[in-house]
Amino acid sequence: MSVPDRVAVVGGGWAGCAAAVELARARCRVTLVESARALGGRARGVEVGGRMLDNGQHILLGAYEDTLRLLLEVGIDPDAALLRLPVQMRYPFPEEGGGMDFVAPSWPAPFHLLAALLRAKGLARADKMALARFNSAAKWMGWVLYTDCSVQELLDRFDQTPRLNRLLWHPLCIAALNTPPERASAKVFLAVLRDSLGARRRAASDMLLPRLDMGSLFPQAAARYVESRGGSVRLGVKAEALVRGEDGWQLTLNGRPEAFDAVVLATPASVSAALLAPHPKTAVLSEQLGGFGYEPIATCYLQYDPSLRLELPFYALLDDPAQGRWGQFAFDRGQLDAKQPGLLAVVVSAAGDAAGLGQEALAAAIAAQLAQDLRRPQLAAPQWSRVITEKRATFSCTPGLARPGNETGLPGVLLAGDxxxxxxxxxxxxxxxxxxxxxxxxASSDTLTREKRSLSHAGGPGTSTSVQ
Structure with missing residues (x-):
């Protein structure tokens, strides 16, 4: 294979943008192509009625070290772009039995969680003892489960109370894995808890709420970073075929073949499967990529009078689809972005049933739920509403799910994706x-190392770590 200088990154979601940034930092000539007209994939900004919203409301964690590092790399200050809150699960009016109020103080770990547990409202002594028992057992296990099972089976094994399951574990599972606890992987769930609630650094458990739309938070800055280092970003370009060329790989982009030394396939698994299918070496991998199940996420935006402001930036909500209660978390966008006063965003994860409703019916049900839970009758009548549903937001994170590595078996062709x-x-x-x-x-291949040496001897450009 020739020197991997010309590298194509196919797919402009967060995985593709991260790959492009790292390759550009390593002084590769990067071509980032995206079939849509905007970068970000399933975490992007969308224009609705002349305003920029997200295709889904997100929460990041302080444990997301690589994401936070790349934000700095491309010139985004996480302290300014993200609202940092201590780990919490706060329902409206917990003192009346409808929920709980669990919020950690800014103490060192693990004392912050102990204090949160002792101070928690809405939990009986049996609930608190069950939570302490779960935490102790998980630590003893090293947060590792060698034989996977469902999250619900794990909770039953640790004798978690029905109320604790209802108010804490089930919402956390659905929010983190976007898969109902009856079908969700306990092994993966424990890994999330390990690096957040079980982390040795208190900051790792912090919840980070984006103040910027998801496109501005990283993908657009990543594009500027790549272009500032001689790369190119091309939108509305579809990769139609991948074949072995005389000198590397040939990608057919919008009907036109182009040569590259290496290719990162950061497209959805099904798209990567189609590109790899013609190659005998990747027949098994292609079948595996095409076999994932998926879960939707719906985000309902409701606009009220700009004077509306909730007491907290976000609340947990008790969902009950049988009773028409779909919302799981409600966010006051006005507290995150001063340009969005009076705008609430309500998230419905694992939204298979909710996605079957019409937009108007779902929005009306969520508005009624907010009015009831927050005891503000005016919330039942928003000025306007919009439901954005990502039908394939995430793969179904089930027990024992086999996930492929980055290597495809084709030299110079790598996979990237969540x-x-x-x-x-x-x-x-x-x-x-x-x-x-x-x-x-x-970037660590021998051929690229040789190229870096030649660039260095020729007085090539140095590596910058900031974007102007």
Missing amino acids: YTASDYPATLETAVRSGIAAATAI
């Missing part, structure tokens, strides 16, 4: 880590 092998579910951090791993595999 579905690749990881002990995390399909999160932004998983996508970023996968992109970094794919880029590192290319």
Whole structure:
């Protein structure tokens, strides 16, 4: 294979953008192509009625070290771009039995969680003892489960109370894995808890709420970073075929063949499967990529009078689809972005049933739920509403699910995506880590090392770590 100088990154989601940034930092000539008209994939900004919203409301964790590092790399200050809150699960009016109020103080770990447990409202002594028992047992296990099972089976094994399951474990499972606890992987769930609630650094458990739309938070800055280092970003370009060329790989982009030394496939698993299918070496991998199940996420935006402001930036909500209660978390966007006063965003994860409703019916049900839970009758009548549903938001994170690595078996062709092998579910951090791993595999090759030596001897450009 020739020197992997010309590298194509196919797919402009967070995994593809992370790969492109790392490759550009390693002085590769990067071509980032995205079939849509905007970068970000399943975590992007969308224009609705002349305003920029997200295709889904996200929460990041302080444990997302690679994501936070790349934000700094591309010139985004996490302290300014993200609202940092201590780990919490706060329902409206917990003192009346409808929920709980669990919020950690800014104490060193693990004392912050102990204090949160002791101070928690809405939990009986039996609930608190069950939570302490779970935490102790998980620590003793090293947060590792060698034989996977469902999250619900794990909770039953640790004798968790029905109320604790209802108010804490089930919402956390659905929010983190986007898979109902009856079908979700306990092994992956424990990994998320290990690096957040079980982390030795208190800051790792912090919840980070984006103040910027998801496109501005990272993908657009990543594009500027790549272009500032001689790369190119091309939108509305579809990769139609991948074939072995005389000198590397040939990608057919919008009907036009182009040559590259290496390729990162950061497209959805099904798209990567189609590109790899013609190659005999990747027949098994292609079948595996095409076999994932998926879960939707719906985000309902409701606009009220700009004077509306909730007491907290976000609340947990008690969902009950049988009773028409779909909302799981409600966010006051006005407390995150001063340009969005009076705008609430309500998230419905694992939204298979909710996705079957019409937009108007779902929005009306969520508005009624907010009015009841927050005891503000005016919330039942928003000025306007919009439901954005990502039908394939994440893969179904089920027990024992086999996920492929970055290597495809084709030299110089790597996979990147939140579905690749990881002990995390399909999160932004998983996508970023996968992109970094794919880029590192290319940038660490012997041929690229030789090229770097030649560039150095020729007085080539140095590596900058900031974007102007």
